Amino acid sequence: MRRCFELARKGLGMTLANPIVGAVIVYKDRIIGEGYHHEFGGPHAEVNAIRSVKDPSLLSQSTLYCNLEPCSHHGKTPPCSMLIQQKNLKRVVVSNLDPFPSVNGKGIKHMLDAGIEVETACLEEEGAHINRRFLHYINYRRPYVILKWAQTADGYIDLERELGDQEGPRWISDEVSRTLVHKWRSEESAIMVGTNTILSDNPSLNVRRWSGDNPVRITLDRNGRLPESAQILDGKQETIVFTGVQQNYAGKTHTVHADPSYEMVDVMEELFDRRIVSVFVEGGARLHSSFLESGLWDEARVFTGKMLFTQGVKAPEIDEKPDESLKIGDTKLDVYRNKMTDLHGS
Ligand SMILES: NC(=O)c1ccc[n+]([C@@H]2O[C@H](COP(=O)([O-])OP(=O)(O)OC[C@H]3O[C@@H](n4cnc5c(N)ncnc54)[C@H](OP(=O)(O)O)[C@@H]3O)[C@@H](O)[C@H]2O)c1
Structure with missing residues (x-):
């Protein structure tokens, strides 16, 4: 998850008004793919991480780490929770839930309903600190x-x-x-x-x-x-x-x-x-x-x-x-x- 934070920080100042997000894919304790959200309107971190994996057949036995809940709605890009399901990922670990009204737990629910193992609140405070701008904006308006x-x-x-x-x-x-x-x-x-x-x-x-x-x-x-x-x-x-x-x-x-x-x-x-x-x-x-x-x-x-x-x-x-x-x-x-x-x- 700390590698996700490092990757996420690369997008600081470029993704506004979106959050900063990094994603890492791990197969048998080895990182096989990673990515981050580069700019507002561009592909999300999960998409870039999945695209970076050389052997997609490993995804079904891999864990995707992501510092923010994968999205579940059609915004500027298709929903990431759907892509994670389509690519057959085994497990997903998340730091923070996304309070954005059209996500707000729906990404997690989508993945659980699809039979994916999901773990949340991993290094939650550190994740909230990294995305403090976005989280304050949504929570305090x-x-x-x-x-x-x-x-x-x-x-x-x-x-x-x-x-x-x-x-x-x-x-x-x-x-x-x-x-x-x-x-x-x-x-x-x-x-x-x-x-x-x-x-x-x-x-x-x-x-x-x-x-x-x-x-x-x-x-x-x-x-x-x-x-x-x-x-x-x-x-x-x-x-x-x-x-x-x-x-x-x-x-x-x-x-x-x-x-x-x-x-x-x-x-x-x-x-x-x-x-x-x-x-x-x-x-x-x-x-x-x-x-x-x-x-x-x-x-x-x-x-x-x-x-x-x-x-x-x-x-x-x-x-x-x-x-x-x-x-x-x-x-x-x-x-x-x-x-x-x-x-x-x-
Ligand atoms: N060392 C540093 O880091 C640093 C940084 C910046 C500035 N400075 C220095 O600070 C000095 C200026 O500071 P200052 O305190 O005199 O003035 P300021 O804070 O720069 O400006 C105050 C003015 O802004 C307007 N304003 C409008 N709405 C306001 C609000 N809600 N709250 C506060 N102000 C509002 C008011 O003018 P109206 O009523 O006409 O709207 C007010 O008189 C300069 O000498 C500057 O060089 C130093």
Whole structure:
């Protein structure tokens, strides 16, 4: 099953809004086939694993391991539980059930009815962690939210600057951490920043230091303060602007009406409807605080550099110990998980 997880991870960022899935076929303790779900709309992991087996006559005495319940419905591809039955597999071992309404146990039932031995909940917690974006999206009907910021050793995310001072951000984290952030961007459906961050830093919010698709850019500009020259409004990348002001942007920029009474829960509902499975929030402090106060966050990744600012924009605070701490170059990375939204409470 851990090999399934490894394979599944290869699809991270490519399969949205689908889950990431890996499959391994074992005959007499030897792996004879494996595959994963490469991209949204493409063949599922089970199909790729079955296709990779050189001698199909062995399938009837083999076990298929798969980190997610095989599907039972005709979506963009035919049902995998049907293929498993047709190929006469002997046994199937699954980590997580698929809560997607048109599967939700029906894949397991189909295989049991066909006389296939089925085992579920194998390394279930690890499987749920790997597919946390998809599982949260389906179970909570909102995107999985990851907050990220970099703070100085004395707890500031920036110096106090005039909005639009053209100086650009003062980097707190090092080169390695900044590259890692681009990798993270490539793994999520969308990236969100607050209006002040755009006015201060004019970020382009794309994937440059890593390969992968650009996420959808999102900003909350209730009062229409963004200038047309902002890079986020260049129309080159899918972008959603929540705004209370009538705006007509060019290219791939779309607006969603958001009057001052609009709350984070409304933003999440809109993003769910737009099939945004995960949101990577890159600040600033007020936007992070809104997520923290509303409880609508799942994970926070906080870089702490060695630099001291003495005064400036205060970093948000999470009043608990990090679940994980790592050293990345010269920077410390603390990862927090929201215990209230963690599907397994771990
Ligand atoms: N070190 C880091 O990791 C990092 C990362 C990003 C930014 N920064 C720095 O952070 C500073 C900006 O942070 P900031 O706290 O002043 O502002 P911010 O969080 O970037 O933007 C806040 C603004 O966004 C708009 N907004 C709309 N809906 C909101 C909601 N539900 N919750 C929060 N904001 C909402 C509001 O403007 P309207 O009311 O007009 O809509 C609000 O004033 C800059 O100096 C930037 O360089 C640092």
